[in-house]
Every structure is written in C-alpha cells, then in structure tokens.
Amino acid sequence: MINIENYHRPSSISEAVQLLQQGEATIVAGGTDLTPQIEAGARQFESTLINIQRVEEMRGISVTSGRYRIGGLTTVTDILESTTLAADIPVLVEAADHFASPQIRNAATLAGNLCNASPAGDMCIPLLLLDAQVELVSWIDESVSTRRLALCDFFIGPGKTVLQKNELLTAVEFKQPVAGFSASFQKSGPRPALEISTVAMGFAGVLEAGVLRGVRIAIGAVAPTPLRATATELVLEGRSLNESAIAQAVEAVQEEVKPIDDVRASAWYRTHLSGVYIRRALALFQGVTAHAA
Amino acid sequence: MQLEIEIKFSLNGRMVQTKVPPTMTTLVMLRENFDLTGGKLACGEGECGACTVKIDDRTINSCLMFAVDCDGREVQTIEGLGGVAGLEIMQQAFVDHGAIQCGYCMPGMIMQARYVVDQNTDKSHQLSRDDIARGLEGNVCRCSGYTKVVDAVAAVILDEASA
Numbered sequence: 001m002i003n004i005e006n007y008h009r010p011s012s013i014s015e016a017v018q019l020l021q022q023g024e025a026t027i028v029a030g031g032t033d034l035t036p037q038i039e040a041g042a043r044q045f046e047s048t049l050i051n052i053q054r055v056e057e058m059r060g061i062s063v064t065s066g067r068y069r070i071g072g073l074t075t076v077t078d079i080l081e082s083t084t085l086a087a088d089i090p091v092l093v094e095a096a097d098h099f100a101s102p103q104i105r106n107a108a109t110l111a112g113n114l115c116n117a118s119p120a121g122d123m124c125i126p127l128l129l130l131d132a133q134v135e136l137v138s139w140i141d142e143s144v145s146t147r148r149l150a151l152c153d154f155f156i157g158p159g160k161t162v163l164q165k166n167e168l169l170t171a172v173e174f175k176q177p178v179a180g181f182s183a184s185f186q187k188s189g190p191r192p193a194l195e196i197s198t199v200a201m202g203f204a205g206v207l208e209a210g211v212l213r214g215v216r217i218a219i220g221a222v223a224p225t226p227l228r229a230t231a232t233e234l235v236l237e238g239r240s241l242n243e244s245a246i247a248q249a250v251e252a253v254q255e256e257v258k259p260i261d262d263v264r265a266s267a268w269y270r271t272h273l274s275g276v277y278i279r280r281a282l283a284l285f286q287g288v289t290a291h292a293a
Numbered sequence: 294m295q296l297e298i299e300i301k302f303s304l305n306g307r308m309v310q311t312k313v314p315p316t317m318t319t320l321v322m323l324r325e326n327f328d329l330t331g332g333k334l335a336c337g338e339g340e341c342g343a344c345t346v347k348i349d350d351r352t353i354n355s356c357l358m359f360a361v362d363c364d365g366r367e368v369q370t371i372e373g374l375g376g377v378a379g380l381e382i383m384q385q386a387f388v389d390h391g392a393i394q395c396g397y398c399m400p401g402m403i404m405q406a407r408y409v410v411d412q413n414t415d416k417s418h419q420l421s422r423d424d425i426a427r428g429l430e431g432n433v434c435r436c437s438g439y440t441k442v443v444d445a446v447a448a449v450i451l452d453e454a455s456a
Contacts, residue, residue: 031362100339100431103342103431107351107357
C-alpha cells in the first residue's frame with residue numbers, strides 16, 4: 001500500500017497542470033475505472049493524488065460555430081441527457097445509452113473512459129466516427145500549453161495512450177457532421193447492461209447520388225486499441241451499396257480486425273461478429289438513407 | 294502518518310464533518326465513520342449496485358467514489374430514505390410485494406428504484422416494466438427475485454400517479 005503524501009484539489013485547468021508539472025501524480029475523477037484497478041492490483045497510486053473533480057471548466061457540452069466541445073469531466077449521463085447531442089449527434093447518445101449501468105454513467109467521465117484506453121471503451125467508437133480531436137494541456141515555460149491530436153492517434157495499446165505524464169485531457173472536440181451524415185452503433189455481449197463489449201461497431205457515412213461517401217468504421221474489442229478500420233472504409237468509399245460491395249466489406253473487415261482470445265470471446269467469434277456487424281450496419285444505413293430520400 | 298482530509302457535507306439531511314484518507318471510498322466512510330451499514334460491499338467494482346447511494350441528484354456506486362468527493366454535497370443513504378418517520382413508500386412496497394429475499398442487495402436496489410421513479414419527470418410517460426428493469430440494470434440480486442422487485446416498483450408508480 002502506497003502512502004499518499006500529497007493530496008491536491010485544483011479548481012482550474014491551469015492550477016491542475018502546474019501541479020502535474022511538479023512530478024508523478026495519479027489523477028483522480030469519477031473513480032469507476034481507477035478504484036477496481038487499484039483493488040485488483042493492476043495499478044498503484046502515486047504518492048501524490050490530484051483530484052480534478054472541482055475543475056468546473058472541464059465540464060459540459062457546448063457548440064461554437066459548428067464545433068462541438070465536450071469537457072473531459074462531462075459524465076456519460078450528461079451525454080445521454082444532452083438534448084443538443086440527441087438532436088445533432090444521436091450516435092453519441094446511443095453509445096452512452098449502452099454504457100455500463102445508470103450508477104456508473106452518473107460518475108464515469110468522458111476523459112476517464114478515453115484515458116483508460118480500453119480496446120473496448122464504448123465512447124471511443126462514436127468519437128472515432130466523428131473524427132474527434134482530444135485537447136491535451138500541460139504547463140510549459142510558465143504558461144498553459146495546449147496541443148490537439150486526432151483521437152485515432154491517441155491510443156497506442158491496451159491501457160496506453162500518447163498522453164504525457166504532465167498532460168491533462170481537458171476536452172474532446174469535433175465538427176458538425178456534413179449534411180446527410182448517418183451513423184450507427186452496435187454492441188455485443190451476453191447481457192445488455194454492464195457488459196464489456198465482445199465487439200462494438202460504429203459505422204458512418206453519407207449517401208451521395210447513390211454512392212457511399214465519407215465512410216467511417218470504428219470497432220471496439222478487436223485490436224489492441226479501438227480500431228479505425230481504414231482499409232474497409234476504402235473498400236466502400238465511392239461504391240454503390242450492392243451485394244458485391246457488402247460482401248467485399250465483410251471480407252475486408254474480417255481481414256482487418258486483429259482480435260485475441262479472452263474470457264469474453266474467442267478471436268474466431270470476434271472476427272465472425274465483425275462481419276455480421278458490418279453487414280447489419282450497411283443494412284441499417286441503407287434503411288435510413290432510403291427513408292430520408 | 295496517514296494523510297487525512299477534513300470534509301463537510303449533508304448526510305441524510307444533517308450537516309456532518311469527518312476526516313478521511315484521500316483513497317477511502319464513500320462506502321467505507323459511511324460504514325466506518327457513520328455506522329450507516331445499509332449500503333453493502335459486494336463486488337467492489339460497480340457490477341452489482343449493493344452500495345448504491347444518492348449524491349446530490351444522482352445515484353452512484355459508493356464503493357467506487359472517493360469519500361473526499363462528498364465534500365460540500367448532499368448524500369442520501371437508505372437510512373435517510375424513510376428515516377425516523379418509518380418506511381418510505383418504496384421500502385413498504387418491497388415489503389408488501391415480497392420483493393425481499395436474503396436482503397443483502399435491497400438497500401442499493403431500493404435507492405436505485407426510488408431514483409428511477411423520481412427521474413421520470415415526464416408525467417405523460419408512465420414507466421413500463423421494461424423501463425423499470427432497464428433502470429435497475431446495475432443492481433444484481435443473487436437470490437434472483439427480480440419479478441417481485443419490478444412488481445413493487447410498478448405498484449409505487451401507479452400509487453404515485455393516482456396520488
């Protein structure tokens with residue numbers, strides 16, 4: 001058991017990153033991932049804890065000239081209950097609705113879900129479809145320094161991200177999707193609640209004069225990180241949605257995923273499910289776009 | 294020496310003050326510092342809901358939340374639901390419908406059931422049995438008596454709609 005020597009409760013981003021600059025620390029927020037990891041011995045507290053729950057500027061959902069910003073401390077419930085997101089970006093709300101349980105959603109923060117970098121992290125999937133960026137803040141040369149990074153470049157392995165020890169993930173941003181953008185989220189597990197996805201798939205695109213454009217495919221729990229299936233996207237880009245395109249997409253996605261065998265499912269089953277889900281996602285997309293036309 | 298943080302918050306309607314180590318969970322604080330043993334430690338990882346309490350307007354798993362984060366907030370446990378006045382209507386409904394078997398999960402289950410009903414502010418939409426089950430998806434009963442739990446919550450919804 002590590003002895004906690006310092007405990008800080010900053011109330012602003014600037015204060016938080018100055019504290020982070022002083023040396024190794026554990027950042028604490030909702031606790032829904034951290035507490036079980038500590039209990040299981042998978043992680044240890046540093047001797048300095050920085051509890052960021054009071055950094056109010058890291059909370060909330062806003063839209064400024066077509067750019068959406070979700071603060072890192074925004075809870076999954078906040079996303080689920082956002083009328084703005086329900087109207088404009090329903091796929092985010094759908095993913096939030098499949099997230100764990102009401103009690104966990106009430107506490108779990110968006111930044112926590114991303115920084116935990118589970119290959120099965122549910123909120124990563126819709127955000128990858130939206131080409132979201134993460135905002136990473138640090139304290140350099142006596143001032144606040146901000147860098148923005150595409151979410152797809154943020155993850156590097158199970159539980160691993162490019163986040164530096166002196167950095168804080170303060171917000172996620174993305175642009176208003178183009179007109180006609182249609183997206184879906186599917187998740188598989190033996191029960192609907194509290195399930196770590198066996199496979200989760202997000203699909204998005206636009207149907208333009210009968211052909212697919214701006215195809216985005218994001219898959220959870222089939223690779224060391226949440227995966228953007230770019231090879232499969234290319235197979236579908238510019239194609240009309242016929243059986244040969246669908247069959248090629250199934251083949252491509254099954255080639256592209258790199259799942260493992262674990263307690264939740266075998267690699268074979270995850271590969272199989274990826275094919276089923278891309279087929280369903282395309283059928284859903286076809287249904288929605290046909291209805292809109 | 295173990296570092297301790299002084300916190301002050303409203304507990305079941307009364308302002309309280311205590312000292313907690315920064316890594317202590319809310320559940321341990323409630324049980325050890327305040328003798329409120331209704332909430333239980335069962336899974337310790339947010340899967341079962343036996344530790345459910347309400348913080349401000351939201352229910353959470355108190356086994357996962359740090360006690361220091363109670364500072365300045367309103368905490369309600371099962372002990373504060375009915376209080377000295379007797380059982381609250383949700384507690385009574387669980388008794389009347391035989392929804393309680395071994396009872397271990399009940400304090401958390403009832404806190405969440407109350408929350409699910411209170412959350413539905415849209416009076417034109419009456420919660421269905423499926424809505425109730427969804428709302429209680431984070432609460433596990435290993436006696437597996439869910440039917441009577443849903444019966445009890447459905448009865449409270451009917452009662453409160455006609456009140």
